[in-house]
Amino acid sequence: MTDPVTTPSAAPAEVPAGTRSLRLGIAGPVGTGKSSLIALICRELADELSLGVITNDIYTDEDARFLRAAGVLDPERIRAVETGACPHTAIRDDVTANLIAVEDMEADFAPVDVVLVESGGDNLTATFSPALVDAQIFVLDVAGGGDVARKGGPGIGRADLLVVNKTDLAPYVGVDVPQMIADGQAAREGRPVLGLSRLDRASIDQLTGWVRSMLAAHRAGTHTPVDPGPMAPHFHLEDGVEHAHSHAGEAGMVHEHSHAEGGHSHTHSHP
Amino acid sequence: MVQNASELMLMLLADARLPTGAHTQSAGLEPALNAGMPITDVPRYIRTRLRTVARVEAGTAVVTRHLCLSAGPSGGPADLAAMLAEVQRAWAARTISPALRETAVLLGRGYLRLAGRLWPESVPVRALTDAGRGGSPCRAVVLGAVAAETGLSGAQLARLIGYDEAQTIAAAALKLAALDPVSASQWVLGVLGEVDTLVAATADLTAIDEIPATGAPLVEEWAQIHTTAAMRLFRA
Ligand SMILES: Nc1nc2c(ncn2[C@@H]2O[C@H](COP(=O)(O)OP(=O)(O)O)[C@@H](O)[C@H]2O)c(=O)[nH]1
Ligand SMILES: [Mg+2]
Numbered sequence: 080m081t082d083p084v085t086t087p088s089a090a091p092a093e094v095p096a097g098t099r100s101l102r103l104g105i106a107g108p109v110g111t112g113k114s115s116l117i118a119l120i121c122r123e124l125a126d127e128l129s130l131g132v133i134t135n136d137i138y139t140d141e142d143a144r145f146l147r148a149a150g151v152l153d154p155e156r157i158r159a160v161e162t163g164a165c166p167h168t169a170i171r172d173d174v175t176a177n178l179i180a181v182e183d184m185e186a187d188f189a190p191v192d193v194v195l196v197e198s199g200g201d202n203l204t205a206t207f208s209p210a211l212v213d214a215q216i217f218v219l220d221v222a223g224g225g226d227v228a229r230k231g232g233p234g235i236g237r238a239d240l241l242v243v244n245k246t247d248l249a250p251y252v253g254v255d256v257p258q259m260i261a262d263g264q265a266a267r268e269g270r271p272v273l274g275l276s277r278l279d280r281a282s283i284d285q286l287t288g289w290v291r292s293m294l295a296a297h298r299a300g301t302h303t304p305v306d307p308g309p310m311a312p313h314f315h316l317e318d319g320v321e322h323a324h325s326h327a328g329e330a331g332m333v334h335e336h337s338h339a340e341g342g343h344s345h346t347h348s349h350p
Numbered sequence: 351m352v353q354n355a356s357e358l359m360l361m362l363l364a365d366a367r368l369p370t371g372a373h374t375q376s377a378g379l380e381p382a383l384n385a386g387m388p389i390t391d392v393p394r395y396i397r398t399r400l401r402t403v404a405r406v407e408a409g410t411a412v413v414t415r416h417l418c419l420s421a422g423p424s425g426g427p428a429d430l431a432a433m434l435a436e437v438q439r440a441w442a443a444r445t446i447s448p449a450l451r452e453t454a455v456l457l458g459r460g461y462l463r464l465a466g467r468l469w470p471e472s473v474p475v476r477a478l479t480d481a482g483r484g485g486s487p488c489r490a491v492v493l494g495a496v497a498a499e500t501g502l503s504g505a506q507l508a509r510l511i512g513y514d515e516a517q518t519i520a521a522a523a524l525k526l527a528a529l530d531p532v533s534a535s536q537w538v539l540g541v542l543g544e545v546d547t548l549v550a551a552t553a554d555l556t557a558i559d560e561i562p563a564t565g566a567p568l569v570e571e572w573a574q575i576h577t578t579a580a581m582r583l584f585r586a
Pocket of ligand 1: 107108109110111112113114115116244245246247248275276277278
């Protein structure tokens with residue numbers, strides 16, 4: 080099967096450990112600033128790190144085109160994955176298309192340090208499977224309301240980093256940023272929360288500092304990918320009690336989950 | 351020993367929940383609708399696919415399966431890999447548009463990734479994963495190897511490909527047009543006879559030369575146009 084006609088791009092069987100990038104997922108509701116955050120990371124780090132970006136927009140290449148237009152990264156390193164209108168599936172239940180895109184990126188631009196994968200998220204419940212990413216950032220913004228961080232959910236509760244974005248807008252939307260961050264911290268049992276604004280230099284430095292330290296931990300083998308959990312409700316392993324939450328009516332999602340020990344079974348329908 | 355293992359295996363492989371990246375595919379429906387095909391033509395579109403491109407796919411898969419099974423215990427993955435490379439060449443010669451070939455190779459990678467995890471010891475599967483360095487096999491070749499591994503008959507394999515074709519198109523239609531979901535199931539029911547015909551025409555093929563050469567020029571052209579289309583919901 081070496082016929083060039085047959086095989087336009089060679090498929091990496093398994094990426095050698097040394098060239099395997101840090102795969103970093105960016106999730107969060109639409110409009111909270113995921114693409115902007117990726118553009119920010121690229122602008123800040125593209126000189127020092129080899130980066131790649133995979134987008135998962137519903138109308139596929141919107142995000143990819145925005146990022147290419149931002150001019151912060153070689154356009155070849157920004158690729159869109161079509162999700163067949165199933166953005167949740169593409170980052171959780173069937174990550175195949177994204178994994179192939181990540182591996183191709185790693186092979187085409189080896190060595191790649193970090194591949195950023197943007198979810199085509201449309202509500203609070205979507206998080207990345209650890210089968211796809213090593214770490215993930217969940218993005219909220221102050222404009223979505225100060226109480227969102229308190230509502231919790233797998234991404235807010237257990238993503239590796241929770242970003243409360245657009246803090247510069249807080250005075251206009253009447254949100255108390257320290258309170259929102261405190262709410263986030265309360266929901267996260269000590270995991271980090273970062274108030275971010277593209278106009279706030281110190282917060283940008285904190286973000287890039289976090290990415291650098293995550294990359295260092297990934298390379299040192301000291302970071303273990305964590306699954307924030309399925310879309311919710313969830314089984315708390317810590318206290319051994321099964322919770323049945325109902326999220327019917329939340330952004331059109333209907334869930335009916337029962338989780339046995341260690342295993343998950345769910346039925347859900349989404350638009 | 352599982353009773354009726356091949357039947358259950360057929361269900362597993364035909365299940366849309368199988369993680370192979372299939373949800374990114376519309377079997378050319380999105381490009382067809384973009385080219386102006388009316389949504390009411392979907393049943394005819396499915397029929398046409400079953401008589402043309404799906405027949406190439408089914409023939410390729412069935413012949414792959416046959417070669418995997420007849421390679422015998424002496425032939426290792428390397429011998430088999432060379433033989434399957436021949437099948438792939440025959441398939442490529444019958445699949446004119448690069449877009450269709452690229453899509454089939456992408457899908458093949460998805461299936462192979464899963465098969466390599468599920469059946470890591472399988473000789474047919476290893477023949478393909480080992481060859482993965484030089485290039486990836488198309489979906490039909492991977493499915494043929496999986497069928498050999500899991501005990502699917504040639505008829506079951508051809509039926510899987512026919513059924514998957516119809517369901518992929520019908521399910522994608524629900525994302526692309528305003529439709530009652532029941533009509534999608536009705537469409538699939540309506541073409542089951544056509545799936546039978548596909549099975550009859552391909553299930554017993556054993557030689558590479560027998561793989562049908564029944565491409566559909568318009569389907570190929572639409573697939574090609576889609577690679578540069580903006581605002582795609584589906585990869586292909
Ligand atoms: N004021 C302000 N607006 C921001 C900030 N970050 C992003 N935005 C704006 O928020 C909107 C949505 O951003 P985008 O990155 O497309 O969100 P996505 O849908 O999550 O990818 C855009 O208009 C951005 O310009 C920020 O730090 N401050
Ligand atoms: Mg975006």
